[in-house]
Amino acid sequence: MPYCSLACFKKHKEIPCEKPISSSEGNLEIPFEKPISSSGENLAFVPPLHVGKPMYVNEPREELNQSQLESIASSSEICEALRSEELRKLICNIDSSPEAENELEKAMKKEEFYVLTQKILSIINH
Template identity: 50%
Template structure:
């Protein structure tokens, strides 16, 4: 998949997607500008595209929606920025086993059941603890 430009400033490569409307943006400044001017919330239940897979493009279902019953459970841009800026989390995500576990969840017919199964794997459980400690004040 080719790198995408920030749809807010149209100058830099996007690193993030808005958790509400999925518009690509490059920085906290662009995220804030987007939230003030452009962002349109989707009606409940919140529909969010599933995370991008590392699987070959021919097997990725780009139209697979993710329905969230509780919109407050969707991470906010600031939380996503905290996760993305954590060197500890970025280093952990280099682990091929973790990448495979995440892809397994993303591609599962029953993602919640797969998540429950994967939470029993020590490396994945530790990653989730790192993420939660990063985003929890």
Template identity: 45%
Template sequence: MGQKKCQVCEDAQSKYKCPTCLITYCSLACFKKHKEVPCQKAESLKEEKVYLRTTNDNQPPHVDEPSEVLQELQLQSVASSNEIRDLVKNEKLQTLIYNIDCSVDPENELDKAMEEESFRQFAEKILSTIVPDA
């Protein structure tokens, strides 16, 4: 298994990991460049990838149905749920979420993920958190 590339300069082989977010870097210069913007704990980043998708130009993603976009309070409820945080620690669930997020056909990937009990439990917990009376 070969070394990973530096995630800052994307050129040299990484030798180190940021203790906060676990991003790999190759040198003190890259570490300082990385720390110019405050980073977050690795678990927080994994959780946020489920809910937030950003583009390089920081434009919000296109949404077909604006009423389906979660409100700030709903996102905070999900982020503050210890139960959801515990579920997201499951590596199989992380892989399913990653596959949906990176897929060219996310709806198909979501359908496949719903066949997995761990993902169904995760989806149900999120739904009960964002719509408590459902």
């Protein structure tokens, strides 16, 4: 089952997402959505998720709760980082790849992506 916020899930249920165009098929234009938290406030801009691919969590404790997801989405640091087209492309490449773990390993070698992951970990560990 794919993971996203309640507001995001409702939007995906109404308007299904389409798989992003791979960078080999042309320039990757990533549209932004402005999700709304469960309390009704606007959150950070985020690209639409590819929800067709099932997600598996090895350990239940690895799942993020709604509060953690909203903290990430409302972080000004995360929002600012996601303004980077290069970073958004990396994330979309991971999401749309049949070899997502390999793409994630490649992305972690890029400083911009590594810094983003550290910011996310800092947010969810507080």
